[in-house]
Amino acid sequence: MGRDLFDSNHFFKRHMTDFDEQVEALAGFSLLDTVYNNNVKVVDPFSDPLKAGLSIYMVETSLVKMLADYDIRPDYVIGASLGLVAACTSAQCLSQEQGIRLLIDHGNIFKENCQEGKMLAILESVETYNQSPLLCEYSELAAINFNKSIVISIPYQNVSVVEKYLKRSNYSFQALPVSKPYHSQWMDAVQGRYKKIYNSINYSRPSVPVFCTVATEVLDSISPDSLWTSVRGCMQFEKTIKCIEDVGGGRYIDVGPSGTMVNFLKYILPNNAKSKAFQLLSPFKKGNKNLDSLLNDCQVNSVNSSYVVGELR
Template sequence: MRSSSSSLPTAFCFAGQGSQYYHMAADLLNTDAVFRQWMEIGDRIVQDAQGFSPLAAIHDDARSRADAFDHLEHSHPSLFMVQFAAAKMLQARGLRPDLLVGVSLGEFVAMSLAGMIPFETALKAVADQPKTFRKTCQPGALIAALAPPSIRDASPLLRERTEIAGINAERHCVLACEAENTGAVSDELRRLDTPFQALPVPFAFHSRWIDGAEDTFLQAVSDLRFETPFWPVWSCCLGRPVQAADGPLLWRIVRDRMQLQATFAAIEADGGAHYVDLSPTGTFVAVLRQDLRRSSTSKISPLMSPFGGDLKRLDALCGEKA
């Protein structure tokens, strides 16, 4: 079954670090057997490999949704599992993708769902990444700003202490900086009257401040082997579909700038899509509302939200009665 916009291809969209929160997808876990099955499979894999339970971390009763889910060792595999399980749930209900779109960590989800790398192999690799950054990188930060990338040109402080980690839309970018500069950068954005949000991420991914991890990262993924995808996997690192993957590409996915705007522009130029946002926070909905032209026939459907309503959106998305 395709989306309700039958002339449009269905695009499953997977987000990266920053879109996670405690108790995400709780209603789906408690209600949908397929979603729960994949979460439990992933939980066993991570427990065996890393010695902790992502399910216990996500649904920690001592934490609220307002608390920052920023312990990378926990959030990295948890975010991968939730988005992968959500995609499997939709497929089981008859909604299947024609293409996949991934950004940052979401690209690993998309590759695995497309059959390029087995679920267990991908999840173990993702769960193993945090120790690499912990050993080789200084703490950093990512800050989403409702501003064009040119905001750095307006401020010597931003030019000196930040890099553009991602360009999401004409007026939506992500800044990377060292952790010690987070306060100064935040104060400068306030001075420039720029709305912003610090993401729950402990390192400055997609910037020079993680360059120290490159050799260790490449060594850790040197044995991974990739198959040809059976759905097109659009990479927001490359701004186009992935033709083949290897260790150096995986490094580029975490190191190079995220190019959501350019990627969605290329998909739109190819006729657009029904974008099914499988990020826990509806990341792509906010971005696409800025990116899509008024003349676009594309459709955007979120699934999850920190504010609830996941089951109603699931029923509406799969054509069932809400």
């Protein structure tokens, strides 16, 4: 999660360290000790709901603040899944401390009350899913990334049946590094607890437009319902991007920890699109090179910038 940038960019390091100090004061542990543990490989799953959510939020908000240090600020933000919390922080609807407290409660509820399961990314279309009685019965559609790329959620007791079916059907699929069936009916048992948390927060009006990949439109205001929908509903990334392209598009900056969303944009944006997509982080330690590329483009081209925040989870 951006170790090369952490070691070389004093802006990013300062914001990550400040965030870590807040988490340690509120939760009693250091995220940096977990994220930058030398005994953990970059490809190792990071599936603990509490630490995973906080770590992704830490990276996203620190990147946004680092970009502001370079005088790069978003004209709008896009939140995918729990990335909506970081999007709301970027849009000044939530303070960083409010976001940390929310995600601590969020993670603890998931760990203690939500059943185990999997999320599988499949290189097939929505039509393929809808035409399979077995998939419709034993799983739920969690995300439509772009044509021929979907994600399904499965409770633990159904995983074996679904994976055997996918292998038998010669479908290409990969498990996401999560331990819960997010964005599905198997979260509904915790809805009441979540709404109680969301209702305890005072939300400010967004300083820039906030897009949610479930609602696929601008959220005029942030509410308990919109936050719940962002983690429960089916994410529709392609549809959201097309809505933004319809009003002019611009420069998409992926502030997630792995560059997943930029990869999706390569398949969504047409070849003649004026919009550009930039990622900052990747598992292959290209943070400084990616940042230089973005900074150079910002000096040359004056276009709207949007921050795409969130991982598929």
